[in-house]
Amino acid sequence: MKTWPVAGQGPLVLVLHGPNLSSLGRRDPGHYGTLHLDQIMDRLAKLAGELGLAVEGLQSDHEGDLVEALLAAAGRGVAAAVCNPGALAHTSYAVRDAVEAAGIPVVEVHLSNVHARERWRHHLAVAPVAAAVIAGMGPASYDLGLRAAADLLARRP
Numbered sequence: 718m719k720t721w722p723v724a725g726q727g728p729l730v731l732v733l734h735g736p737n738l739s740s741l742g743r744r745d746p747g748h749y750g751t752l753h754l755d756q757i758m759d760r761l762a763k764l765a766g767e768l769g770l771a772v773e774g775l776q777s778d779h780e781g782d783l784v785e786a787l788l789a790a791a792g793r794g795v796a797a798a799v800c801n802p803g804a805l806a807h808t809s810y811a812v813r814d815a816v817e818a819a820g821i822p823v824v825e826v827h828l829s830n831v832h833a834r835e836r837w838r839h840h841l842a843v844a845p846v847a848a849a850v851i852a853g854m855g856p857a858s859y860d861l862g863l864r865a866a867a868d869l870l871a872r873r874p
């Protein structure tokens with residue numbers, strides 16, 4: 718597991734990265750681009766400053782870590798989450814249930830357009846309970862995910 722400390726000031730958005738996303742930069746750049754996760758988190762920290770948000774990050778290859786982070790989020794003041802569940806997006810009803818139980822808006826993001834890839838990637842287990850889904854924009858999917866989170870938070874009653 719790797720974590721990135723809180724950067725910025727304002728409502729806190731948790732950025733979650735699932736299995737295998739630690740190898741971004743060297744993993745299948747045709748689908749995932751050449752940026753490393755640290756670079757993606759740097760971009761998000763900068764964007765968070767512009768949007769008046771704070772971000773913190775967590776990457777784990779273990780389903781339970783994502784579940785625990787989602788379930789603990791609201792209780793420790795996290796306002797929203799941006800989550801790339803990796804392959805768990807297709808298979809994990811545990812992550813799906815955690816997103817549903819989290820009590821905060823969760824924006825699901827994918828670097829690649831999973832709908833245009835292998836058939837097994839077309840099934841999305843988590844997406845039906847996400848507040849929004851963004852796929853296919855490369856690293857910009859995360860930027861757009863953070864913008865979506867800002868928008869959802871601004872619309873809160």
Ligand code: DQA
Pocket residue numbers: 736737738801802803804805806826827828829830831838
């Ligand atoms: C991914 C897409 C998934 O199908 C894959 O298993 C990943 C990355 C993406 O960001 O495009 O690990 O979530």
